[in-house]
Amino acid sequence: MQDVTEKLGYRLKRAASALRTAMDDALRAHDLTVPQYSTLELLDQQPGLSNAELARGTFVTRQSMNVVLRGLQEHGLVHRPAVSDHGRALPTHLTEEGLRRLALARDAVYAIDDRIAGAVPEERRAALLADLDAMVAELGR
Template identity: 50%
Template sequence: MSKHQPQVGYLIKQAQSLLRIHMEDALRPMDLSVSQYSCLHSLLRDPGISAAELARATFMTRQSMGTMLQQLLERGLVERSKPSAGGRALPAALTEAGATLLSAAQAEVDKVEQRMLSGLKPSDLESLGYGLNLCINALRA
């Protein structure tokens, strides 16, 4: 690798780490972690998603998701239907309180993202999104 060529993987990881730190700071006053925010966001985006799908969507284990969903249930931010006759719990859904908190959290997360992207021109942002999608698709293949 040329010494002038950036180590893109390292730069992506560094940006991801800093983004997470700033998101955690922004969400802390709401008593939300980035993982909890991601869970609430996924439930809004994909109502009826199963706990296993929710875990995959938020990069968590099924066990960790179960614990987190219980915490969100206890806070009244999500609700679950009663278990079916077979004993299986139905998927979680946002409560009105969960949707309200998510809206406030989204505003704070948007501010963090705007700060992160503030040095980019619109054409830079378009190129960045295009390039990252190419990277994602190449690794999925």
């Protein structure tokens, strides 16, 4: 019987868990969770995303995204209209405070990304990224 810790999926999950823990620790200083930070990043890149679009982009359910957005609204980091101009989707936008908090948190998260990138020799990084993308494609995501 093969040792499960030698399986690729186990190693990927272990790396993802280590990344999540490091991000949780870094974001705590900015009073943000990983889903909140991810939401702010997406909204900075694509203002006006709906709840469903944000949920897909941050790997949480729509119900969980409702909770995330409510928390961000209560802290004045995002703005959502009370009603939609078109259909049911409520477009979400960052506030000035949301942009400020994102900039501070981004520095901490990008420093973590630099640390993990530094663990892979530069000449192997492009191949690693391609391999990770191929794994996602193989699983149909």
